Amino acid sequence: MNLTLYVWRQKNAQDKGRMETYQAKDISPDMSFLEMLDVVNENLEREGKDPIAFDHDCREGICGTCSLNVNGVAHGPEKGTTVCQLHMRHFKDGDKIYIEPWRARAFPVVKDLIVDRSAFDRIMQAGGFVSVGTGGAPDANAIPIPKDAAETAFDAAACIGCGACVAACKNASAMLFVAAKVSHLANLPQGRVEAKRRVVNMVEQMDREGFGNCTNYYECEAACPKEISVKFIAQMNRGYFRSLRYKEQ
Numbered sequence: 340m341n342l343t344l345y346v347w348r349q350k351n352a353q354d355k356g357r358m359e360t361y362q363a364k365d366i367s368p369d370m371s372f373l374e375m376l377d378v379v380n381e382n383l384e385r386e387g388k389d390p391i392a393f394d395h396d397c398r399e400g401i402c403g404t405c406s407l408n409v410n411g412v413a414h415g416p417e418k419g420t421t422v423c424q425l426h427m428r429h430f431k432d433g434d435k436i437y438i439e440p441w442r443a444r445a446f447p448v449v450k451d452l453i454v455d456r457s458a459f460d461r462i463m464q465a466g467g468f469v470s471v472g473t474g475g476a477p478d479a480n481a482i483p484i485p486k487d488a489a490e491t492a493f494d495a496a497a498c499i500g501c502g503a504c505v506a507a508c509k510n511a512s513a514m515l516f517v518a519a520k521v522s523h524l525a526n527l528p529q530g531r532v533e534a535k536r537r538v539v540n541m542v543e544q545m546d547r548e549g550f551g552n553c554t555n556y557y558e559c560e561a562a563c564p565k566e567i568s569v570k571f572i573a574q575m576n577r578g579y580f581r582s583l584r585y586k587e588q
């Protein structure tokens with residue numbers, strides 16, 4: 340198949356950036372979206388031009404590195420699918436495809452389609468961990484955890500931190516990401532010990548990073564490649580308001 344690509348090119352954070360047009364020729368429908376970009380880049384390199392910079396690592400939908408808006412949709416048109424797992428068979432020969440980076444003030448563009456998502460790292464550093472002694476793996480497994488609590492925690496832990504929730508939200512809110520990280524620990528006994536401190540610190544760091552607020556559009560849930568539910572935002576908000584008293588003490 341042959342496609343026309345309109346790709347955001349931006350030299351660095353200071354550059355204004357612009358859309359540029361490329362032809363993707365002889366693309367196999369079995370290629371992934373990133374493999375299609377690899378072909379375009381090979382041709383650009385052959386012509387002595389600067390290849391399109393884009394993020395990727397596992398290409399298996401687990402690392403959360405890939406981050407493209409495809410035709411205005413975070414991770415493209417397939418529900419519950421990262422852009423590295425999106426295949427070209429979902430497009431038609433002759434299609435025009437617009438490819439842009441995540442758009443959010445807290446995710447400044449580094450180059451072309453790569454954005455700086457270290458704001459997420461700083462939120463995790465503010466509390467997305469367990470620091471109490473939980474023993475080795477056999478001890479942890481010896482703690483009985485109700486099945487529904489374990490499953491809820493697992494649903495939240497599916498978050499790969501890609502930032503699609505931020506990119507999809509008109510407020511560039513990171514609430515779904517932070518809620519998933521807070522909730523996956525808060526639902527387990529090992530994480531409950533520090534739950535109050537964690538939720539306050541992570542929410543406050545989220546605000547410092549310049550993410551917007553949640554106004555219940557649910558675009559985050561629709562864009563999330565792991566289909567994480569907005570119910571975790573409600574759980575986080577309840578935990579946050581209960582924990583404010585912890586902060587005042």
Ligand code: FES
Pocket residue numbers: 394395396397398399400401402403404405421422423424499
């Ligand atoms: S490259 Fe790892 S999730 Fe897409």
